[in-house]
Amino acid sequence: MTTPSNDSDRFEISGDLTVNRLGFGAMRLTGDDIIGSPADEPAARGVIRRAVDCGVDFIDTADSYGPGVSERLLGAELDHDGTDSAVVVASKAGLLRTRNGDWLPHGDPDFLQNQVLCSLDRLGVDEIDLYQFHRPDPDTPFVDSVHAFAEMKDAGQIRHVGLSNVSVEQLEEAQEIVDVATVQNRYNVANREQEAVLRACESAGVGFIPWGPLYGVDDDGAHDVLAEIADAHDASAHQIALAWLLEHSDVTLPIPGTSSVEHLEANVAASQLSLSDAEMDRLNSIDPR
Numbered sequence: 001m002t003t004p005s006n007d008s009d010r011f012e013i014s015g016d017l018t019v020n021r022l023g024f025g026a027m028r029l030t031g032d033d034i035i036g037s038p039a040d041e042p043a044a045r046g047v048i049r050r051a052v053d054c055g056v057d058f059i060d061t062a063d064s065y066g067p068g069v070s071e072r073l074l075g076a077e078l079d080h081d082g083t084d085s086a087v088v089v090a091s092k093a094g095l096l097r098t099r100n101g102d103w104l105p106h107g108d109p110d111f112l113q114n115q116v117l118c119s120l121d122r123l124g125v126d127e128i129d130l131y132q133f134h135r136p137d138p139d140t141p142f143v144d145s146v147h148a149f150a151e152m153k154d155a156g157q158i159r160h161v162g163l164s165n166v167s168v169e170q171l172e173e174a175q176e177i178v179d180v181a182t183v184q185n186r187y188n189v190a191n192r193e194q195e196a197v198l199r200a201c202e203s204a205g206v207g208f209i210p211w212g213p214l215y216g217v218d219d220d221g222a223h224d225v226l227a228e229i230a231d232a233h234d235a236s237a238h239q240i241a242l243a244w245l246l247e248h249s250d251v252t253l254p255i256p257g258t259s260s261v262e263h264l265e266a267n268v269a270a271s272q273l274s275l276s277d278a279e280m281d282r283l284n285s286i287d288p289r
Contacts (some may be wrong), residue, residue, distance in 0.1 A: 023058035025257030094134035107137030107145035132162035190216025
């Protein structure tokens, strides 16, 4: 079970991994279309190092980013046994990448068991802090995939189990099998289709990782409100969108991703913004898709 800490800027994942609530998504530290190595690998590793230097201690990746590239870069840059031992790395398995860049759900238990071995090797760790089922596979019973993650946990390969792109019903089904630490679904100020999942996470004490936290910032109906509030804070619309996520629920763990140090620093700065009740009311009233 995951419970928020007393400090609203921090969060306890399953009661034993306390992290700053604003994390970093490492998906874009790869080549174009999230395939292959980055054009400038030292620069990509520099973004990781700068994130940690800025106080980010929760980094999200996946075996399908590259594929394997993002995990490898994190494994090469982070000193898990030394100065970076407090950094929590979350990865995922359950998606296959095709040569033309498609993302195909693949939840076969044997495949998942093989992928965790690859992730452990790339990350250079004996145990992954948080390993998430990337997406339910319509060709594999959901419970079979979740049982595979439960077995990884029992084997000591992963510390905590997370889910991604799931419904409330699937979350509840998984909770019957294993303690679920987090759920990662698409969610942002302009798209709140997963509000019911967020509320279920709040009720169950499960962390909610909104992927695509900055999607929709330029959408009609959202941009003008975000821009006006941003002007009042001498901030950007993107920063206000992140600040809204942090204020909207105590269990949210936004993971904005970038390959730019400048954008990274701007994202981290958003955690220091404080929105008034009136500003939150205006943002909450945006008509989401």
